Amino acid sequence: xxxEQLVVERTRKAFLTGSTKxxxxxxxxxxxxxxxxxxxxKDIADAVHKDLYKSEHGTELFETLGLEGDIQLAIEKVWxxxxxxxxxxxxxxxxxxVYIRPEPLGVVLIIGAWNYPWAVTxxxxxxxxxxxxxxxxKPSEISSHSAKLMEDLLPLYLDKDLYPVVTGGVTETQxxxxxxxxxxxxxxxxxVGKLVMQAAAQHLTPVSLELGGKxxxxxDKNCDLNVACRRITWGKFVNxxxxxxxxxxxxxxxxxxxxxVEEIRKCIKEFYTEDPKTFKDYGRIVNQRHFRRxxxxxxxxxxxxxxxxxxSQCYIxxxxxxxxxxTSTVMTEEIFGPVLPIITVSGLDEAIGxxxxxxxxxVVYVFSHDKKLIRRxxxxxxxxxxxxxxxxVHATVSAxxxxxxxxxxxxxxxxxxxxxxxxxxxxxLIKKLNMEAVNSMRYPPHTAKKMGWVRFFLFNQxxxxxxxxxxxxxxxxxxxxxxxxxYFTSNCRNTLSDTGGRSx
Numbered sequence: 001x002x003x004e005q006l007v008v009e010r011t012r013k014a015f016l017t018g019s020t021k022x023x024x025x026x027x028x029x030x031x032x033x034x035x036x037x038x039x040x041x042k043d044i045a046d047a048v049h050k051d052l053y054k055s056e057h058g059t060e061l062f063e064t065l066g067l068e069g070d071i072q073l074a075i076e077k078v079w080x081x082x083x084x085x086x087x088x089x090x091x092x093x094x095x096x097x098v099y100i101r102p103e104p105l106g107v108v109l110i111i112g113a114w115n116y117p118w119a120v121t122x123x124x125x126x127x128x129x130x131x132x133x134x135x136x137x138k139p140s141e142i143s144s145h146s147a148k149l150m151e152d153l154l155p156l157y158l159d160k161d162l163y164p165v166v167t168g169g170v171t172e173t174q175x176x177x178x179x180x181x182x183x184x185x186x187x188x189x190x191x192v193g194k195l196v197m198q199a200a201a202q203h204l205t206p207v208s209l210e211l212g213g214k215x216x217x218x219x220d221k222n223c224d225l226n227v228a229c230r231r232i233t234w235g236k237f238v239n240x241x242x243x244x245x246x247x248x249x250x251x252x253x254x255x256x257x258x259x260x261v262e263e264i265r266k267c268i269k270e271f272y273t274e275d276p277k278t279f280k281d282y283g284r285i286v287n288q289r290h291f292r293r294x295x296x297x298x299x300x301x302x303x304x305x306x307x308x309x310x311x312s313q314c315y316i317x318x319x320x321x322x323x324x325x326x327t328s329t330v331m332t333e334e335i336f337g338p339v340l341p342i343i344t345v346s347g348l349d350e351a352i353g354x355x356x357x358x359x360x361x362x363v364v365y366v367f368s369h370d371k372k373l374i375r376r377x378x379x380x381x382x383x384x385x386x387x388x389x390x391x392x393v394h395a396t397v398s399a400x401x402x403x404x405x406x407x408x409x410x411x412x413x414x415x416x417x418x419x420x421x422x423x424x425x426x427x428x429l430i431k432k433l434n435m436e437a438v439n440s441m442r443y444p445p446h447t448a449k450k451m452g453w454v455r456f457f458l459f460n461q462x463x464x465x466x467x468x469x470x471x472x473x474x475x476x477x478x479x480x481x482x483x484x485x486x487y488f489t490s491n492c493r494n495t496l497s498d499t500g501g502r503s504x
Contacts, residue, residue: 003166045059053284084100138172148167208409239283285337306320318338
C-alpha cells in the first residue's frame with residue numbers, strides 16, 4: 001500500500017468509530033484549531049513571508065484574522081446548524097414528524113492553494129469539522145514552508161487520525177485522488193480542477209471546485225474616479241496580484257482611460273512608495289515559473305505604468321497595460337499577478353457584451369453612483385458574486401456564500417454555507433401506526449375512486465405556523481364575538497329594564 005492509501009484507510013477507520021458525530025467533540029476540535037492559529041501566529045507569519053514575501057501584518061489581515069472569525073462563528077452556531085430543520089407538511093403528514101437532519105458525509109479530501117496557504121486550506125476544514133466529517137488535508141507544495149509547518153504542527157492540536165496532513169507534489173496528489181473519498185474540496189486552477197473531477201467520477205464522489213478566472217471591473221465614467229481607482233488598486237495589487245478574486249482587467253470608456261492610469265499611479269505611490277521593491281508590504285511572485293508566466297502575458301501590450309521586474313527576486317512592479325484588446329495575450333488566461341490591463345469600450349452595453357462572451361467569472365466588479373446601472377449589471381451578467389464600488393470585501397461576509405459558477409467553479413462555502421456543503425441533508429419522516437383509515441386513501445382500489453382527494457392530501461403543502469396563526473385568529477374571533485354578544489345582550493336587557501319592557 002502507498003503512504004497515501006494507508007493514511008486514507010486509517011482516517012476512514014477513525015471516522016467509522018463515530019467519534020466525530022457528537023457536537024461537543026466537534027466544538028472541542030474547533031477550539032483546538034483556534035488555539036493553533038492563536039499560539040502559532042508568529043510561526044505562520046514567518047512561513048508565509050518565506051513563501052510569498054508577505055509581511056506579518058498582511059498575513060494577519062488576509063490569512064489568520066478571517067480564519068479566526070470563521071472558527072469562532074462555527075463554535076457559536078454549530079448547535080443551530082446541526083439541529084433538525086422542520087419543513088412544511090402535506091395534509092397527509094400533518095400529524096407526523098417531518099424534518100431535515102444534517103449528517104456528516106464521511107471522509108473529505110481538502111486540496112489547498114498556495115496563494116493564501118492557510119486561509120484557503122483551513123477554512124474548508126472548519127466546515128468539515130463542524131459538519132462532523134474526518135478530513136485529509138493536502139496543502140500546496142508550492143508554498144513549501146507553510147505546508148511543512150502545517151504538517152509538523154497541526155497534528156499537535158487536532159486528532160491526528162481524523163485530520164491528517166499529507167504533503168508532497170503532483171505524485172502524492174495523484175495517489176490521493178485514486179482513493180475513495182466522500183467529498184473532495186479543491187482550490188486552484190481550471191486545468192487541475194478538471195483532473196480532480198475526472199478522478200472523483202471514478203468513485204462518484206461529489207466535488208467543490210474553487211477555480212477563479214478573469215474577473216472584470218467596469219468603471220462608469222461618471223463615478224468618483226479617485227475613490228474607484230483607490231479601491232481597485234488595493235484589490236488588484238494586494239498579495240502581488242495573486243488573489244483569485246482580484247480584478248483581472250478594467251473595462252472603461254476611452255475618454256477616461258488616461259485619468260484611470262493617473263489615479264492608479266497616485267495610489268500605487270501612496271500604498272507602496274516610489275519604490276515598491278523595497279517596501280515590506282509589497283509581495284513577490286511565488287516562484288520563477290510563475291514569474292515567467294506572468295511576464296510572458298505582458299508581451300505585445302503597451303505598458304502605461306510600472307513594468308519593472310527582477311527574476312532573481314521574483315519581483316514584478318505594479319503594472320498597468322493600456323489599449324488592450326480582447327485578443328491580446330494577457331487576455332488568454334487568468335493573470336494571477338500584479339498586471340492590470342485596461343480595455344476600452346463604448347459604454348455599458350459593450351462592457352456587458354464583452355463579459356458575456358467569455359467564461360463566467362468568480363466576481364464581477366462595477367463602480368458607479370447609478371443604482372440602475374448596477375442593477376443592469378446584476379441582471380444581465382452571471383458570476384460567482386457581484387460587488388459594486390469596492391473589491392474583495394464580499395469574501396469577509398460569512399453570511400454570503402463564497403464560490404464560483406461555470407468555469408469559475410462549483411459549490412460554495414463560508415459560515416453555514418460551508419457546513420451545509422459538507423453535510424448530507426437527510427430527509428426524515430416519522431409516522432405513527434394509527435389513523436389507517438386516512439392512509440388507506442393511498443392504496444387501491446380506494447385511489448381510483450378518490451383521486452381528487454388523494455391529490456389534495458398528497459400535494460397540498462401545509463404550513464404548521466400558518467395553521468397555528470389561523471387557529472389563533474379563529475380563537476380570537478370567537479372570544480371577541482362572545483364578548484360582543486354578551487355586551488350586546490347586556491345592553492338590550494338594560495334598555496328593556498329602563499323602558500319597563502316597552503318596545504323602543
